[in-house]
Amino acid sequence: MSDIKLVEAPPGVEGSGFFATSLDQAIGLARSCSLWPLPFATSCCGIEFMATMGSHYDLARFGAERLSFSPRQADLLMVMGTIAKKMAPVLRQVYLQMAEPRWVMAVGACASSGGIFDTYSVLQGIDEIIPVDVYVPGCPPRPEGIIDGFMNIQKLVKTESGRRREEPQYKELLAKYGIQ
Ligand code: SF4
Numbered sequence: 001m002s003d004i005k006l007v008e009a010p011p012g013v014e015g016s017g018f019f020a021t022s023l024d025q026a027i028g029l030a031r032s033c034s035l036w037p038l039p040f041a042t043s044c045c046g047i048e049f050m051a052t053m054g055s056h057y058d059l060a061r062f063g064a065e066r067l068s069f070s071p072r073q074a075d076l077l078m079v080m081g082t083i084a085k086k087m088a089p090v091l092r093q094v095y096l097q098m099a100e101p102r103w104v105m106a107v108g109a110c111a112s113s114g115g116i117f118d119t120y121s122v123l124q125g126i127d128e129i130i131p132v133d134v135y136v137p138g139c140p141p142r143p144e145g146i147i148d149g150f151m152n153i154q155k156l157v158k159t160e161s162g163r164r165r166e167e168p169q170y171k172e173l174l175a176k177y178g179i180q
Contacts, residue, residue: 003158004029024162031075031101032157033063035150038074038098040091042081045108045140049080052143062150071097076153077130082110083123095130096179100165103153106132107146109139131173 004025009018037059041049052059059065068074071094083091095104106126109115112135114124126132133156136149164170174180 025158027162028158028160032154035062035064035076035103035153035157036066036068036074037064037076037078038068038071038094040077040079040081040094042083042087043110045080045110048140048143048146049078049107052146057143057147059147059150062147062154064150071095072099074098075102077102077104078107079104079111079126080107082115082117083126084121085123086121088123088129091126092129101157101160103133103157104130105134105136105149105153107136107149108141109137112137115139129177131177 004021006021009015039046039049051057053065053067064076071077075098077095077098079091095102104126106112110117110122111126112132114122116139118124123129134149134152136145138145141149161167
């Protein structure tokens with residue numbers, strides 16, 4: 001609650017039990033602490049994610065323990081591992097099935113840039129097919145790195161205007177990917 005700015009309450013609704021803030025900030029705070037990740041894990045980085053979910057690192061501390069394997073009930077797509085070009089349309093389909101607002105994290109070198117697999121069969125970064133909000137470096141990134149990436153997503157979510165998805169810049173970004 002500390003980074004939510006309270007404003008003077010209007011007369012009649014002041015005192016304990018009332019507070020006034022902007023709706024955007026309240027929604028941002030609620031969303032950022034209740035993200036539902038969809039883990040799209042294809043190889044070794046996925047194992048690091050398993051560790052991140054385990055009791056030692058415990059992503060649940062950030063309100064994200066409810067993993068979703070259904071795109072319709074997820075708002076954070078976490079792509080972890082090598083994405084073969086054959087798999088790219090599947091990943092894109094999963095992204096398209098997620099409802100707005102949705103965010104994307106590319107975890108590890110493979111998801112971010114193809115990693116060491118500079119070959120004809122591997123996608124050279126998932127941002128060739130879908131927009132990415134946060135990239136996590138490393139091969140593989142340690143769970144601390146994944147958590148850092150997750151906290152950066154939380155910052156984005158917390159500060160995002162409720163109207164961002166209607167803005168022309170956002171529509172333009174999606175249009176670049178051929179998404180309406
Ligand atoms: S970035 Fe490294 S650890 Fe992660 S999937 Fe690629 S090869 Fe495996």
